[in-house]
Amino acid sequence: MPTPTFSARFRCADGCDFHAPLTEVVYRCARCGGLLEVEHDLDALKQRPAEAWKALFEARFRGGAWPLGSGVWGKKEWVYPQLAEENVVSMYEGGSPLLRLDRYAAELGLDDVWLKECGVTHTGSFKDLGMTVLVSAVKEMRARGKAIRAVACASTGDTSAALAAYCAAAGIPSVVLLPRGKVSTAQLVQPIANGALVLELDTDFDGCMKVVQELSQTPDIYLANSMNSLRIEGQKTLSLELAQQLGWRSPDWIVIPGGNLGNASAVGKGFAMMKELGLVERLPRLVVAQAEHANPLYLAVTAAGRKPGPEVEVVPVQARKTLASAIQIGAPVSAKRALRALAALDGLVEQASEQELADAAARADRAGAFACPHTGVALAVLEKLAARGTIRRGERVVVISTAHGLKFSEFKVGYHEGTLEGVAPRLANRSVRVAPTLAGVEDAIAARFGRG
Amino acid sequence: MPTPTFSARFRCADGCDFHAPLTEVVYRCARCGGLLEVEHDLDALKQRPAEAWKALFEARFRGGAWPLGSGVWGKKEWVYPQLAEENVVSMYEGGSPLLRLDRYAAELGLDDVWLKECGVTHTGSFKDLGMTVLVSAVKEMRARGKAIRAVACASTGDTSAALAAYCAAAGIPSVVLLPRGKVSTAQLVQPIANGALVLELDTDFDGCMKVVQELSQTPDIYLANSMNSLRIEGQKTLSLELAQQLGWRSPDWIVIPGGNLGNASAVGKGFAMMKELGLVERLPRLVVAQAEHANPLYLAVTAAGRKPGPEVEVVPVQARKTLASAIQIGAPVSAKRALRALAALDGLVEQASEQELADAAARADRAGAFACPHTGVALAVLEKLAARGTIRRGERVVVISTAHGLKFSEFKVGYHEGTLEGVAPRLANRSVRVAPTLAGVEDAIAARFGRG
Numbered sequence: 030m031p032t033p034t035f036s037a038r039f040r041c042a043d044g045c046d047f048h049a050p051l052t053e054v055v056y057r058c059a060r061c062g063g064l065l066e067v068e069h070d071l072d073a074l075k076q077r078p079a080e081a082w083k084a085l086f087e088a089r090f091r092g093g094a095w096p097l098g099s100g101v102w103g104k105k106e107w108v109y110p111q112l113a114e115e116n117v118v119s120m121y122e123g124g125s126p127l128l129r130l131d132r133y134a135a136e137l138g139l140d141d142v143w144l145k146e147c148g149v150t151h152t153g154s155f156k157d158l159g160m161t162v163l164v165s166a167v168k169e170m171r172a173r174g175k176a177i178r179a180v181a182c183a184s185t186g187d188t189s190a191a192l193a194a195y196c197a198a199a200g201i202p203s204v205v206l207l208p209r210g211k212v213s214t215a216q217l218v219q220p221i222a223n224g225a226l227v228l229e230l231d232t233d234f235d236g237c238m239k240v241v242q243e244l245s246q247t248p249d250i251y252l253a254n255s256m257n258s259l260r261i262e263g264q265k266t267l268s269l270e271l272a273q274q275l276g277w278r279s280p281d282w283i284v285i286p287g288g289n290l291g292n293a294s295a296v297g298k299g300f301a302m303m304k305e306l307g308l309v310e311r312l313p314r315l316v317v318a319q320a321e322h323a324n325p326l327y328l329a330v331t332a333a334g335r336k337p338g339p340e341v342e343v344v345p346v347q348a349r350k351t352l353a354s355a356i357q358i359g360a361p362v363s364a365k366r367a368l369r370a371l372a373a374l375d376g377l378v379e380q381a382s383e384q385e386l387a388d389a390a391a392r393a394d395r396a397g398a399f400a401c402p403h404t405g406v407a408l409a410v411l412e413k414l415a416a417r418g419t420i421r422r423g424e425r426v427v428v429i430s431t432a433h434g435l436k437f438s439e440f441k442v443g444y445h446e447g448t449l450e451g452v453a454p455r456l457a458n459r460s461v462r463v464a465p466t467l468a469g470v471e472d473a474i475a476a477r478f479g480r481g
Numbered sequence: 482m483p484t485p486t487f488s489a490r491f492r493c494a495d496g497c498d499f500h501a502p503l504t505e506v507v508y509r510c511a512r513c514g515g516l517l518e519v520e521h522d523l524d525a526l527k528q529r530p531a532e533a534w535k536a537l538f539e540a541r542f543r544g545g546a547w548p549l550g551s552g553v554w555g556k557k558e559w560v561y562p563q564l565a566e567e568n569v570v571s572m573y574e575g576g577s578p579l580l581r582l583d584r585y586a587a588e589l590g591l592d593d594v595w596l597k598e599c600g601v602t603h604t605g606s607f608k609d610l611g612m613t614v615l616v617s618a619v620k621e622m623r624a625r626g627k628a629i630r631a632v633a634c635a636s637t638g639d640t641s642a643a644l645a646a647y648c649a650a651a652g653i654p655s656v657v658l659l660p661r662g663k664v665s666t667a668q669l670v671q672p673i674a675n676g677a678l679v680l681e682l683d684t685d686f687d688g689c690m691k692v693v694q695e696l697s698q699t700p701d702i703y704l705a706n707s708m709n710s711l712r713i714e715g716q717k718t719l720s721l722e723l724a725q726q727l728g729w730r731s732p733d734w735i736v737i738p739g740g741n742l743g744n745a746s747a748v749g750k751g752f753a754m755m756k757e758l759g760l761v762e763r764l765p766r767l768v769v770a771q772a773e774h775a776n777p778l779y780l781a782v783t784a785a786g787r788k789p790g791p792e793v794e795v796v797p798v799q800a801r802k803t804l805a806s807a808i809q810i811g812a813p814v815s816a817k818r819a820l821r822a823l824a825a826l827d828g829l830v831e832q833a834s835e836q837e838l839a840d841a842a843a844r845a846d847r848a849g850a851f852a853c854p855h856t857g858v859a860l861a862v863l864e865k866l867a868a869r870g871t872i873r874r875g876e877r878v879v880v881i882s883t884a885h886g887l888k889f890s891e892f893k894v895g896y897h898e899g900t901l902e903g904v905a906p907r908l909a910n911r912s913v914r915v916a917p918t919l920a921g922v923e924d925a926i927a928a929r930f931g932r933g
Contacts, residue, residue: 091543091576093728098579120849121580124543126573126603127550132652149601151578151851153887179926198849200584202930206922209914218893221910222846222886226929232917243919250926276545394674397572397650399603434674435605435887441670458673462661465684467695470658474631474702477678478654 035073035110039258042066042366051109052170054177054248056256064366065258066298067109071305074106079307083277086269091124100124101161101266107302108262109162116169118199120151122161123266127274127427132396133408137415141425143280144398145271148433152194152219154187154355155292155431158267159260164195166259167251171201179204179226182253183241185212186355187432190219192253197223204250206241208233256362261295268299271427272309279313281424284411286403286431287317287326287378288356290367296429297370313427315374317367318381318410323348323357326364327380330371337371337378352383352402352440352449355432377419381409384452387444391456394441399434487525487562491710494518494818503561504622506629506700508708516818517710518750519561523757526558531759535729538721543576552576553613553718559754560714561614568621570651572603574613575718579726579879584848589867593877595732596850597723600885604646604671606639606807607744607883610719611712616647618711619703623653631656631678634705635693637664638807639884642671644705649675656702658693660685708814713747720751723879724761731765733876736863738855738883739769739778739830740808742819748881749822765879767826769819770833770862775800775809778816779832782823789823789830804835804854804892804901807884829871833861836904839896843908846893851886 041047041058042065049055051067058065077085089103096102096114100123105112126146134142147155164180171177179202182192189205196203205220209229220227230237245252253260272279279300287293296315303309319327329335329343345360361367370376381389389412390398390405400408407428414420434441443449445457461477463469493499493510494517501507503519510517529537541555548554548566552575557564578598586594599607616632623629631654634644641657648655657672661681672679682689697704705712724731731752739745748767755761771779781787781795797812813819822828833841841864842850842857852860859880866872886893895901897909913929915921 087544091726092539093579093726095581098726119580121578121598124576124578126576127545128571128573128603129547132650146573146603149603151580151598151601153885179930194849194851197847198584202926204922204926207912214894214898214912215890217912218890218897219851221897221912222843222851222893223849224847224910226926227910227912228922228925229912229914230917230921231914236917240917240919240922244922247919247923274543274545274550391674395649395676397646397675399646399671399674433605433885433887435885438667438670441674442666445670445673446666458676458679460659460666460669460673460679460681462681462683465682465688465692467692467699469682470656470680470692470696471699473680474654474656474678478631 035070035106037067037069037110039065040068051111051166051259052173052175054170054175054251056245056252056254064256064363067258067262069107074306082306082308086273090273099161100270101158101263104266104269107269108266109166112165112169113172116165116172118164118168118195119161120157120194120198122150122157123270125149127271130393130396130398133393133398136392137412138422139415139420139426140422143425143427144430145267145427146430147267148401148430152187152190153433153436154191155264155267156187156191159263160191160195160253162263163253163257163259164199164201167201168199176249177251178202178249180251180253181206181241181244183237185216188253189225193220193223193225196225202226204228206230206237208237255289255291261291261298264292264295265299268296269303272303277308279309279311280427281313282316282420282426283313283429284316284318284407284426285429286353286356286406287319287367288323288358288361290317290326290361290363292431293317294363294366294370297374301373312374315371315376316410316414317371317376317378318407319378320351320353320356320386320406321380321382322351323359324380325359325361326367327378330378337368337376339365339369339372341368353386353406356403356406379410379413381406385409387449387452388455391444395456400430401432401434401437402440403432404428404430487522487558489519489521489562491517492520503563503618503711504625504627506622506627506703508697508704508706516708516815519710519714521559526758534758534760538725542725551613552722553610553715556718556721559721560718561618564617564621565624568617568624570616570620570647571613572609572646572650574602574609575722577601579723582845582848582850585845585850588844589864590874591867591872591878592874595879596882597719597879598882599719600853600882604639604642605885605888606643607716607719608639608643611715612643612647612705614715615705615709615711616651616653619653620651628701629703630654630701632703632705633658633693633696635689637668640705641677645672645675645677648677654678656680658682658689660689707741707743713743713750716744716747717751719881720748721755724755729760731761731763732879733765734768734872734878735765735881736768736770736859736878737881738805738808738858739771739819740775740810740813742769742778742813742815744883745769746815746818746822749826753825764826767823767828768862768866769823769828769830770859771830772803772805772808772838772858773832773834774803775811776832777811777813778819779830782830789820789828791817791821791824793820805838805858808855808858831862831865833858837861839901839904840907843896847908852882853884853886853889854892855884856880856882
């Protein structure tokens with residue numbers, strides 16, 4: 030049997046008859062202005078049996094046949110099949126830890142809780158999974174003669190860090206736009222170190238977005254914005270990797286923090302594709318966890334007593350300040366995509382307050398985690414669903430951790446020093462002053478842990 | 482053929498006839514007071530052919546058969562064969578990225594340079610590799626009835642972070658000893674979050690070490706100090722994983738930063754074992770990179786015109802302050818072990834100044850890395866050896882990165898803001914202030930990158 034030719038292209042996510050090659054600079058449907066998604070030739074993929082896909086993915090995983098050891102590019106046929114291998118820009122993404130949180134699970138009355146640490150990566154967040162696809166696509170376009178001078182974004186966080194790192198590896202200029210005086214060098218240290226052109230605009234954030242909109246009309250500046258559907262293809266591999274690490278079995282539940290909601294929709298897409306191609310037998314249930322201070326999806330679904338689905342209308346809200354800064358989003362770009370995923374995966378939406386997310390992160394940390402505040406939101410929601418009996422003992426739960434806790438040292442210091450506004454540090458740990466003698470140390474140990 | 486029984490035990494690293502089981506609380510040879518090492522029953526290991534070992538290691542790698550997906554525990558027979566699997570305390574260590582640094586290599590006139598990012602882990606440093614073995618060994622001892630109330634260390638850095646995380650996962654009390662007022666909550670945020678008992682002693686660092694020495698006489702407090710040879714067994718898997726990721730081929734060169742030198746000796750041990758058991762055909766050459774401000778091994782070897790080997794006497798020096806704080810060590814505990822590894826791997830020792838390490842880290846970052854200062858030392862040494870023609874085009878080099886750059890944001894901010902003492906920021910990147918208009922942004926892009 031000849032090797033099938035795998036292919037993928039853009040299509041309108043809302044069903045218009047609009048398609049475009051992945052080498053086109055296009056962000057939205059030319060007909061309806063809606064989001065695009067990447068459509069794979071599933072018939073071609075189905076010509077290879079599920080067992081053969083599993084064996085292929087496993088043989089490549091974390092191996093040395095650069096770049097196929099990457100968790101994303103080891104699944105290249107499912108991500109961006111036509112991409113020339115020499116245009117892959119990889120930082121060896123994926124392969125992140127899938128931890129068993131036994132002691133934390135026991136505290137919740139559960140017994141099969143796992144943490145998928147998508148933030149244990151080169152740039153410290155799950156954004157690497159999507160950015161490797163986006164920057165590789167740009168490299169491919171440039172190799173085919175498209176005049177793209179730079180890739181730009183208007184993020185102050187994980188997106189600009191990932192964009193700058195991948196562009197640096199590829200030798201492609203990257204540009205980060207920010208309102209002047211709002212962001213410190215410390216917050217920008219990753220794009221600065223990775224050589225991005227960091228532009229401070231004499232305006233506020235809305236003013237920046239206006240310029241970014243204008244930039245998106247300029248065909249030689251490519252935009253790495255959150256609506257870019259190439260990124261979803263990379264993030265989708267998180268589902269594949271998760272199933273693979275669990276021996277090609279879906280968990281019962283996946284709990285994921287949700288802001289712009291691209292990630293939730295990517296997880297749904299990955300599982301749907303695996304189910305259709307026979308790599309997993311059933312779909313997990315999906316829980317999207319929102320911060321109470323930025324909860325438009327929660328309001329649209331749970332507060333309204335609706336079952337999540339594409340017919341639910343998400344009304345933008347004014348997001349309030351939250352410790353979970355990366356999901357402080359009032360008008361999620363991927364709400365519709367996420368609602369489809371929630372419908373397909375029999376999903377739920379729940380929220381967590383600042384106090385709840387901070388305590389949940391601290392509780393998990395005491396059992397060995399080092400949770401970022403977004404992961405804290407997901408953990409707090411898990412705690413609620415366990416207390417409510419929705420998630421039960423005997424069910425397997427995977428919580429998606431989206432960033433490395435090392436990016437949020439201030440959050441953790443603030444919690445344990447009791448300086449987070451509106452948060453009582455119920456689980457704070459403090460250092461203890463003792464006399465510099467063996468007896469002094471032994472007394473302190475006995476005071477905390479008993480005499481043994 | 483029945484499955485061979487694999488086993489390992491402590492032995493005196495200096496050749497005394499002293500042995501002890503791995504379940505014993507013992508740190509030094511009872512005869513000579515020297516370091517111990519873990520001795521494996523190589524004859525038993527040799528009964529399984531090299532190809533079978535490779536296949537076994539690959540089948541387990543990053544997979545879901547907890548805890549064998551761990552990079553350390555997937556090689557359990559080579560690490561701590563007798564350990565009961567239920568006593569393994571794992572944070573899914575290993576499996577870290579092995580990045581190709583093509584653009585950086587090209588700047589150096591090289592073409593096959595890789596970065597093994599041992600800091601892309603749960604706690605953010607390579608220490609996880611050793612700590613998982615140490616804490617698992619303690620769990621095993623406790624399960625067998627040994628009265629160990631807590632595990633203690635006197636570190637302010639990566640060691641205490643790893644110790645606290647693994648102990649938290651295991652439910653074993655951990656204790657961190659520090660001189661009072663010398664360390665901030667921010668520096669201690671990992672052990673604090675992971676629930677360690679952090680003791681601030683009213684004394685200086687020497688005073689702390691005195692109490693730690695006394696503690697080591699207390700059999701119910703286990704010490705996680707740097708002479709502990711169980712940690713070396715875990716760190717050794719870094720070599721195995723590296724070879725595996727390169728398709729079971731040794732690189733030509735490995736460059737590793739060296740302070741206490743346990744890591745360099747672990748790398749040597751891993752390659753020696755693979756060569757003996759037939760998993761690789763030849764050994765790489767080993768380069769130990771020291772900071773000029775803490776260079777006892779460099780002085781003993783290179784400055785004295787000696788070839789590194791066990792007969793070289795390392796004279797302790799007073800380490801000066803260096804940006805590479807984790808290797809600011811004047812009297813390396815594992816000097817002798819490292820000299821043996823250097824002799825076996827036809828090694829070299831070189832040093833880097835503060836300016837050199839900072840520039841090298843910045844240079845690599847501009848090509849996509851995010852190097853910690855210790856990795857900067859290794860990169861600077863690579864640059865010297867490339868300039869000198871010792872390392873040449875066509876040779877494969879792996880640089881060992883020991884910690885995640887996210888742990889060293891201040892170092893990076895300081896470099897790019899020009900505030901590092903004694904370091905001229907030759908490769909600094911600065912943000913640019915522009916008018917909030919499309920023209921303003923386009924002009925800035927053109928000024929930096931040209932008009933396309």
